[in-house]
Amino acid sequence: MDEWIDYYDSTHTIYASKLHRDLHFQIIARDIIGYISSPDAVVLDYACGEALSAAKVADACAKLYLAEPAPGVRGRLIARFAPNTKIRVRSLDELRSMDAQSIDLVVMNSVAQYMTQQELDSAFAIIRRLLKPSGRLVLGDILRPEVGMGRDVLALLKFASSHGFLTDALYGLASTALSDYRQLRTRVGLQRYSEDEMIAKLTRAGFAASRAPDNIGHNPWRMTFIAHHPSVR
Numbered sequence: 001m002d003e004w005i006d007y008y009d010s011t012h013t014i015y016a017s018k019l020h021r022d023l024h025f026q027i028i029a030r031d032i033i034g035y036i037s038s039p040d041a042v043v044l045d046y047a048c049g050e051a052l053s054a055a056k057v058a059d060a061c062a063k064l065y066l067a068e069p070a071p072g073v074r075g076r077l078i079a080r081f082a083p084n085t086k087i088r089v090r091s092l093d094e095l096r097s098m099d100a101q102s103i104d105l106v107v108m109n110s111v112a113q114y115m116t117q118q119e120l121d122s123a124f125a126i127i128r129r130l131l132k133p134s135g136r137l138v139l140g141d142i143l144r145p146e147v148g149m150g151r152d153v154l155a156l157l158k159f160a161s162s163h164g165f166l167t168d169a170l171y172g173l174a175s176t177a178l179s180d181y182r183q184l185r186t187r188v189g190l191q192r193y194s195e196d197e198m199i200a201k202l203t204r205a206g207f208a209a210s211r212a213p214d215n216i217g218h219n220p221w222r223m224t225f226i227a228h229h230p231s232v233r
Contacts, residue, residue, distance in 0.1 A: 009070035016156075016172030019165045022052060024217070029053035031216040032107050033060045035138050035226075041104040044130065046123065047092070047111040051077060058086040065103070067092055095126050103130045109140035109216050109224075113190040117201075120191070124205035133229055137207065140216030140224040143192040147221045155219040195223060202227045 015021035033056065036043060041061040045051060048066045050073060058064040066081070067090045068074040074089055081087040090098075106127045112120055127137055160169035193201065195211050202209035207227035215224045 005070050009072040016160065017165050017168035019163070020160065020168065020172070021050075023159075023163055025050065025052040026056075028109060028217055029056045031140075032057050032109075032138075035105055035107070035136070036060045037104070042102060044095075044103045044106045044127075046095075046106055046108040046127065048077070049073065049110075054081060054087060055084060058084055061105075062086070063088065065090055065098075067095055092123075095130065098130060100129050101132045101135075104132055104135050106131060106135070106137045107140065107216075108137065111141075112139065113141075113143050113192070115191065117191070120201070121205060124202065124207070128206050128229075131229065133231065135228065137202075137227040138212075138216070138224065139198070139202070139227065140222075141219065142198055142223040142225065143190055144221065144223060145192040145194055151221040152219065155221060159218040198223070198225055206230070 015024065032043070032045070036057075039061060042063045042065075043057065043061045044065040044067060045054070045057070046067050048054070048068050051066050051068075054064060054066055054077075064087050066077050066087060068077060069092045071091075074091060077089045081089065108123070108127070115123065124137075131137065156169055157166065160166045199209050199211070202225065206229075208230040209225050209227035212224040212226050214220070215222045
């Protein structure tokens with residue numbers, strides 16, 4: 001995961017435009033809010049990225065932890081949300097020292113593809129310790145083995161067309177094809193899981209899990225899973 005952390009901590013061009021970037025985080029925030037069951041909930045966004053719309057998520061819960069591995073991104077999060085007393089920023093290492101059974105909802109969105117199998121297992125163990133007995137893990141944007149980059153491109157173009165940045169998206173795709181992102185994706189690769197593989201992986205980590213009807217974000221070709229302690233029905 002280290003190479004991907006370095007990439008996202010750099011000045012990258014993963015978004016086609018400011019509008020694309022802003023809409024991306026707005027939609028993710030909207031979808032996360034849909035999983036918050038109570039205004040008293042404590043929420044953890046695991047490897048949250050820039051989390052530009054985190055204030056909206058914080059408005060829907062009692063406390064929001066933003067856990068981010070990239071130090072530069074983490075510094076920007078601290079500066080951006082310093083005035084918001086409901087938001088706390090943490091490194092991934094700091095999650096190990098947080099109180100057990102203190103979190104109602106953990107969201108890990110568009111992260112698993114960048115982690116090795118072992119890294120993801122370790123993250124699941126930390127998350128399981130943090131979740132309250134009634135808590136849930138929402139694992140979003142899981143790439144499927146049978147769905148290639150072409151579907152990601154189509155999903156982006158459809159999203160761009162419906163939100164008014166199609167020209168920027170086309171230019172952005174051309175730039176991405178020549179970018180460090182494409183080279184890194186080719187060299188390091190991305191982890192992909194079938195529905196059965198991810199449910200089995202979550203089960204081995206001590207969760208009961210099922211696939212959600214809809215994916216978090218704009219890409220319907222990827223999957224979201226909901227996991228919880230097996231004792232919860």
